[in-house]
Amino acid sequence: MSAILQVDKLSSGYGELPVLDDLSLEVGHGEIVSVVGANGAGKTTLLLSICGHLKVRLGSLKFDGQDITKLPAHEATEHGLVMVPEGGRLFPFMTVLENLELGAYHPKARGRMNESLEEVMGLFPILADRREQLAGRLSGGERQMCAIARAMMSMPKLLMLDEPSLGLAPIIVDKVFEMVTSLVKTKGLSVLLVEQNVGNALRVCERGYIIEHGGILKTGRGKDLLNDPVVQRSYMGL
Ligand SMILES: Nc1ncnc2c1ncn2[C@@H]1O[C@H](COP(=O)(O)OP(=O)(O)OP(=O)(O)O)[C@@H](O)[C@H]1O
Ligand SMILES: [Mg+2]
Numbered sequence: 001m002s003a004i005l006q007v008d009k010l011s012s013g014y015g016e017l018p019v020l021d022d023l024s025l026e027v028g029h030g031e032i033v034s035v036v037g038a039n040g041a042g043k044t045t046l047l048l049s050i051c052g053h054l055k056v057r058l059g060s061l062k063f064d065g066q067d068i069t070k071l072p073a074h075e076a077t078e079h080g081l082v083m084v085p086e087g088g089r090l091f092p093f094m095t096v097l098e099n100l101e102l103g104a105y106h107p108k109a110r111g112r113m114n115e116s117l118e119e120v121m122g123l124f125p126i127l128a129d130r131r132e133q134l135a136g137r138l139s140g141g142e143r144q145m146c147a148i149a150r151a152m153m154s155m156p157k158l159l160m161l162d163e164p165s166l167g168l169a170p171i172i173v174d175k176v177f178e179m180v181t182s183l184v185k186t187k188g189l190s191v192l193l194v195e196q197n198v199g200n201a202l203r204v205c206e207r208g209y210i211i212e213h214g215g216i217l218k219t220g221r222g223k224d225l226l227n228d229p230v231v232q233r234s235y236m237g238l
Contacts, residue, residue, distance in 0.1 A: 080157030088147030092136025103153030
């Protein structure tokens with residue numbers, strides 16, 4: 001499987017503070033890859049660095065055949081690299097529909113906005129029912145769906161999800177992950193999923209990476225990592 005995203009020996013951080021050090025990973029076309037690790041391990045920093053919000057200090061990023069190491073964040077979206085931040089970050093005083101429309105802000109997506117709207121409303125019927133409701137009034141699960149739908153409005157090739165299960169009841173978590181799996185199957189998307197919820201994230205992915213102190217500790221097929229005694233002991237409380 002060829003890679004849609006290649007992170008090669010990446011180092012980055014905040015100001016003088018180094019966080020990621022010599023980190024390499026890749027995501028194949030149509031693949032779901034999970035990155036799991038504890039609080040402060042560097043998961044969000046990784047996503048911010050990939051999509052251009054943080055400067056890459058060393059190493060390189062390749063996306064869809066192009067070098068994107070220095071690509072600014074607003075251009076990353078146009079290339080099809082889209083991040084759904086933790087908690088979704090919807091605009092609470094705007095309606096569901098307005099939030100979705102904002103997802104299609106770049107010219108290519110704008111031209112297809114009506115088709116995309118119809119499509120995401122079909123994928124997430126609850127959003128069609130709530131289209132005129134303020135986003136701030138959505139439940140946690142609905143908010144996460146709306147945030148994923150908003151990302152879909154920008155026609156991504158790679159969707160990067162930061163802790164989509166955070167704060168959701170287990171049954172809603174299952175639903176969100178089901179949704180993500182079906183998007184991958186029907187739309188040919190690739191997904192980079194970042195989670196503290198290690199069990200769920202490793203079950204849903206093809207391959208996973210364990211991140212610790214800004215570096216990769218272990219990688220393998222999701223199934224194998226789930227059965228790994230070290231992973232079970234350190235990250236799953238087993
Ligand atoms: N804006 C910032 N400025 C300075 N340091 C930061 C900033 N954001 C994060 N850090 C530091 O970078 C390190 C990695 O943080 P990061 O947010 O990437 O962790 P994480 O794996 O996403 O954790 P969590 O599971 O809690 O979301 C931490 O030590 C954190 O304190
Ligand atoms: Mg985080």
